[in-house]
Amino acid sequence: MSRSVRTRPQGSGRSLGEAYDTALLDLDGVVYAGGNAIDHAVESLAAARAGGMHLAYVTNNALRTPDTVAAHLTELGIPTGADDVITSAQAVARLIAEQVPSGSRVLVIGGDGLRVALRERGLEPVESAEDDPAAVVQGFGGPELPWGRFAEACYAIARGVPWYASNTDLTIPGARGIAPGNGAAVEVVRIATGAEPQVAGKPLPPMHRETILRTGAQRPLVVGDRLDTDIEGAFNGEVDSLLVLTGVTDGAQLLAAPPRHRPTYVDADLRGLLSGQPEVTGDAGGGFRCGGWAASAGVERLELEGDGAALDGLRALCAAAWTAGGEEGCELNSGKALARLGL
Numbered sequence: 359m360s361r362s363v364r365t366r367p368q369g370s371g372r373s374l375g376e377a378y379d380t381a382l383l384d385l386d387g388v389v390y391a392g393g394n395a396i397d398h399a400v401e402s403l404a405a406a407r408a409g410g411m412h413l414a415y416v417t418n419n420a421l422r423t424p425d426t427v428a429a430h431l432t433e434l435g436i437p438t439g440a441d442d443v444i445t446s447a448q449a450v451a452r453l454i455a456e457q458v459p460s461g462s463r464v465l466v467i468g469g470d471g472l473r474v475a476l477r478e479r480g481l482e483p484v485e486s487a488e489d490d491p492a493a494v495v496q497g498f499g500g501p502e503l504p505w506g507r508f509a510e511a512c513y514a515i516a517r518g519v520p521w522y523a524s525n526t527d528l529t530i531p532g533a534r535g536i537a538p539g540n541g542a543a544v545e546v547v548r549i550a551t552g553a554e555p556q557v558a559g560k561p562l563p564p565m566h567r568e569t570i571l572r573t574g575a576q577r578p579l580v581v582g583d584r585l586d587t588d589i590e591g592a593f594n595g596e597v598d599s600l601l602v603l604t605g606v607t608d609g610a611q612l613l614a615a616p617p618r619h620r621p622t623y624v625d626a627d628l629r630g631l632l633s634g635q636p637e638v639t640g641d642a643g644g645g646f647r648c649g650g651w652a653a654s655a656g657v658e659r660l661e662l663e664g665d666g667a668a669l670d671g672l673r674a675l676c677a678a679a680w681t682a683g684g685e686e687g688c689e690l691n692s693g694k695a696l697a698r699l700g701l
Contacts, residue, residue, distance in 0.1 A: 363617045363680075363684065363685055364617060364620040364622070364680065365677060365680045365681045366638045366646065366673075366676060366677035366680060366681070367621070367622065367623055367624050367635065367638055367673045367676050367677070368598075368622045368623060368635065369634070369635050369636055369637035369638065370623070370634045370635040371634050372634055373409070373631065373632055373633050373634055374579060374600060374623065374630060374631050374632075374633075374634075374635070375405075375406040375409045375410075375411040375631045375632060376409065376410075376411075377577075377579075378411065378577050378578060378579035378598070379411070379412060379575060379576050379577045379578070380411065380412040380413075380414055380573055380575035380576075380577070380578045380579070381406065381411055381412070381413050381414065381578075381579050381581050381631060382414050382416045382444075382569055382573070382575065382578050382579065382580045382581065383403075383413060383414065383415050383416065383581045383582075384415075384416060384417060384418075384560075384580075384581065384582040384583060384584070384587075384588050384605075385415055385416075385417040385419065385427070386417065386419060386530055386583075386605070387582075387583035387584070387604060387605020387606055388581060388582060388583050388602055388604060388605060388628070389403070389415065389431070389434075389436070389628070390430075390434065391533060391604070391605070392533020392534065393430070393533065394434075394533065395434045395435070395436075396604045396627065396628070397604075397627065398627045398628055398629050399434075399436070399627070399628050400434060400435040400436055402627070402628035402629050402631055402632060403436050403628060403631075404435075404436070405631075405632050406628075406631045406632060409632075411631070412573065412575070413438075413442065414442050414443075414444060414569065414572075414573045414575070415427065415431065415438065415442060415443045415444070416444045416445075416560070416565070416569050416580075417443070417444070417445050417446070418445075418446045418524070418525035418527050418540075418559040418560050418565070418587060419445065419446070419471075419498050419525075419530065419540075420445055420446045420447035420450070420468055420469065420471045420472050420475075420497030420498050420524035420525065420540070420559075421468065421469040421470075421471050421497065421498045421499060421500055422445075422469070422470070422471050423440075423445075423470055423471050423474045423475075424440040424441075424443035424444075424445060424448075424474075425440045426470075426471075427440075427443045427445070428440045428442065428443050431443075441572070444565075444568055444569045444572050444573070445471055445475065445524075446497065446524035446525045446558055446559030446560070446565055447468075447471040447472045447474070447475035447497055447524055448475045448478070448568055448572075449524070449558040449559060449564045449565045449567075449568040450472075450475070450495055450497070450522050450523070450524045450557075450558035450559070450564070451472070451475035451476045451478065451479045451481065451495075452479060452558075452564070452568060453522060453556060453558045453564050454476070454479070454481065454493050454495060454522055455479035455480065455481060457493075457520070458481070458492040458493055458520075459492070460480045460481075461480060461481070461482060462481055462482065462491075462492035462493065463481075463482045463483075463484045463489055463490060463491045463492055464476050464481050464482065464483055464484065464491055464492065464493045464494070464495055465484055465485070465486070465487060465489065465491035465493070465494045465495070465510060465511065465514050465519070466483045466484070466485065466495055466497075467494065467495065467496040467497070467499065467503075467507045467508065467510065467511045467543075467547075468495070468496060468497030468498060468499045468503070468524070468540075469497065469498070469499050469500060469503075471497065472495055472497045472524065476495070485510070486510055487510050487511075487513035487514035487517070487519075491514055491519055492519070492520075493519060493520050493521075493522060494511050494514045494515055494519050494520070494521045494522065495521075495522045495523070495524070496511060496521070496522070496523045496524065496540065496543065496544055496547065496555065497523070497524035497525070497540055498524070498525075498530070498539060498540040498543070499543070501537070503543070508543065508546050508547055508550070511547050511551075512547060512550045512551050515547070515551045515553050516551060520556070521547070521551075521553055521554075521555040521556070522555055522556045522557075522558065523540065523544050523555040523556070523557045523558070523559075524540060524557075524558060524559050525539075525540050525541065525557065525558070525559025525560065525565075525587070526540065526541035526544050526555075526557055526559070527539040527540055527541045527559070527584075527587060528541040528542050528545075529541075529542075529606065536606065559587070560582075560587040560588060560590075560591035561586065561587050561588075561589075561590035561591035561593070561594055562591070562594070563594060563595070565591060566591055566594065566595035566597075570595075578597050578598075579597070579598050579599065579600055580592035580595075580597060580598070580599040580600070581599070581600045581602065581628070581631070582599065582600075582601065582602070582605075583601065583602055583603070583604055583605025583606055583607055584605065584606055584607060585601070585607055585611060585612070585615055585619035585621075586619060588601075589601060589615075589618075589619050589620070589621045590618045590619055592621075592622075593617075593618045593619075593620075594618075598622040598623070599621045599622050599623070600621060600622065600623040600624075600625060600630055600631070601621035601623070601624050601625075602625055602626065602627050602628060602630060603624070603625070603626050603627070603701075604626070604627050604628075608701070609672055609675075609692070609696045609699070609701040610692050610693070610696060612624065612672070612676065613660065613675055613676060613679040613680075613688055613692045613696075614679070614683070614687050614688050614689070614692075615680070615683075615687055615688075616683070616685065616686060616687040617680075617685055619687075620676075620680055623635045624669065624672060624673055624676065625669065626669060636648055636649060636670060636673065638673050638674055638676070638677045640677075645661075645678060646674045646677035646678050646681075647674060648670040648671070648673040648674040648677075649664075649666040649667055649670030649671070649673075649674075650664045650665045650666030650667075650670065651663070651664040651665070651666055651670050651671040651674045651675075652664050652674065653671070653674035653675045653677065653678040653695070654678050655678045655679065655681070655682035655688075655690055656690070658690060658691060659690050659691035659692065659693075659694065659695070660675055660678055660679055660682075660688075660690050660691070660692045660695045661678075661695065662674070662675060662694075662695035662698055662699070668699040668700055668701060671695075671698070671699045672696075672699060672701060675692065675695055675696075675699075679692065
């Protein structure tokens with residue numbers, strides 16, 4: 359399927375909360391970090407909801423159940439029902455249910471989120487490779503997941519049992535920094551078995567399908583902090599996206615992004631839902647302007663001149679970098695330009 363290559367962030371004359379019917383919001387790094395609400399998240403989401411935008415929370419973290427996630431969000435001051443939470447556990451459970459008989463046993467390497475999602479699809483979670491499972495499913499189990507759980511997965515996979523993973527995010531943000539995610543645990547099993555799992559979570563189609571089936575969104579906006587999951591998932595689903603800079607992605611990574619990792623919009627945090635987005639325009643010299651900034655691609659580095667809001671400078675730099683990078687991603691040095699913006 360061919361897609362046009364995005365060469366600059368898009369502008370919007372209306373607030374994003376008005377332009378889209380549903381926000382498909384990632385959680386870790388977008389709404390909260392380490393369990394605490396990110397600055398401006400609570401009030402921004404309340405305002406977007408009051409303006410008529412449906413809010414749905416879409417997470418690759420398969421550890422917690424939708425009920426638990428909804429209760430946590432409500433405690434943070436974001437009223438949420440379980441039906442507004444979509445997890446990679448639900449997406450992988452549907453994927454498994456489509457490929458094994460109803461009532462099949464599934465060996466679970468992960469937490470309660472997986473067990474609840476499997477039961478919802480008429481499947482029976484089990485704990486041992488000796489329980490004759492029809493499938494193995496692996497999801498984030500938290501820092502206390504025993505090493506022996508990986509061995510159970512390996513024993514079953516070695517017997518030819520099909521292997522599924524909720525997601526393959528290598529890292530997960532927390533209050534103390536970046537920690538290993540489910541993808542790191544999947545690598546342990548992959549190295550030991552030589553097998554490859556079927557993966558359901560972002561950025562792959564099963565997660566997007568699960569989200570649309572559960573929300574009924576007609577004009578969704580994916581909101582995330584990760585280029586390789588949230589933004590690529592939006593690209594694969596052919597929907598628009600907003601990158602917020604409250605999680606794992608920094609300015610240099612954004613500027614170097616290949617087409618599948620380039621968001622439609624860029625903003626500092628969830629206040630971006632409440633405003634329009636400025637246009638990035640080309641100038642006669644082949645550069646790009648946004649606000650008071652002018653950006654261009656030099657021989658070895660990106661150049662930036664002007665003054666104004668840092669985000670406008672970043673948007674102009676995105677246009678210069680993405681145009682220069684084409685379909686491969688930009689390799690020009692961006693350090694000096696980003697330093698001018700304090701990014």
